[in-house]
Amino acid sequence: MQGFSTRAIHAGQVPDPTTGAVTTSIHTSSTYAQDGVGGTRGGYEYSRSANPTRTVLQDQLAALEGGKHAHAFGSGMGATDTLLRILLKPGDHLVIPHDAYGGTFRLVDKVLSGFGVEHTPVDLADHDALRAALRPTTRVVWCETPTNPLLGIADIAVLAGVAHEAGARLVVDNTFASPYLQTPLALGADVVVHSTTKYVGGHSDVVGGALVTDDDALSEQIAFVQNSTGSVPGPFDAWLTLRGAKTLAVRMERHCDNAERVAEMLSAHPAVASVLYPGLPGHPGHEVAAKQMRRFGGMVSFLAAGGRDAALRICAGTRLFTLAESLGGVESLIEHPGEMTHASTAGSMLEVPDSLVRLSVGIEDADDLLDDLRAALDAVR
Known part of the structure; x- marks a missing residue:
């Protein structure tokens, strides 16, 4: 093939x-x-x-x-x-x-x-x-x-x-x-x-x-x-x-590169309670993901240590990460799933935590993305 x-x-x-x-x-x-x-x-x-x-x-x-x-x-x-x-x-x-x-x-x-x-x-x-x-x-x-x-x-x-x-x-x-x-x-x-x-x-x-x-x-x-x-x-x-x-392969490599750096930075920040990313060794699905995936993807979610209010402030505080629904584009996006993409799950068994923030990590320069997120996170400490 x-x-x-x-x-x-x-x-x-x-x-x-x-x-x-x-x-x-x-x-x-x-x-x-x-x-x-x-x-x-x-x-x-x-x-x-x-x-x-x-x-x-x-x-x-x-x-x-x-x-x-x-x-x-x-x-x-x-x-x-x-x-x-x-x-x-x-x-x-x-x-x-x-x-x-x-x-x-x-x-x-x-x-x-x-x-x-x-x-x-x-x-x-x-x-x-x-x-x-x-x-x-x-x-x-x-x-x-x-x-x-x-x-x-x-x-x-x-x-x-x-x-x-x-x-x-x-x-x-x-x-x-x-x-x-x-x-x-x-x-x-x-x-x-x-x-x-x-x-x-x-x-x-x-x-x-x-x-x-x-x-x-x-x-x-x-x-x-x-x-x-x-x-x-x-x-x-x-x-x-x-x-x-046609450019999926080259884009996915960059998405993964950037997401790995974002996940690492988030894991060390005091405004973040926990990071959800299968590329992290502590993720419960890490070994299975490593077995069936080429790499771990460009999506990163995390729980804000300060709860819902902190999550909303983080979403409002970024400049390069655009507050918007959807994912997978070349530009980085940030959203609050509980009140955006997953609002339909409210009150059900599938309701998501109100401190959850979801990132679609784009293909911009990684250092710029990290600076943008740090500034938003630092503002809620």
């Missing part, structure tokens, strides 16, 4: 046969001429069903995850919704992480529950707890590793064995790690989910999602439901994501 960056730049991408253009074209056409009734050219008839720019992106994403099939969506939640519509029916049960992404929890708890789908939050690092939560009706074990925003780590290979023994599928949200750092299909997962808005796109300029699988029948179902519901990205969004993914 070719190297990661080679696949990112070349998979599905060839010079235009007419002009020789080396970049993929943005095919804005909504419909395509047919050579007689049903005589489509390359299978294209209407861009909700298939679009040439989206096809190239899907080929690229499949190659990066080491999968046979990829499907690009208009958002990560669009991908999640489509997959769960297929895998679950009324009366079915799924397991979710006890610290799942707030948007995933909202979809499961507020939408799917209305259609008779049941769920159980579980610490997926506790394999006995997972086994105890499984039911005869369990169809899906939904995993994030690292989790958002507490940076928990789950052993994908072990989870795959437990899920498959129970007759369930293992789905891994690989958004935080990206396919550069981790390839869940190779570890036994059945489906990989991405919010390509984040590291894959990498520039905070496009919203998208993806599903990747080796299962031929499931891929056909995904394509059918996606076409039926219209959960597709536009051609320009597909092109932006495709372009962003």
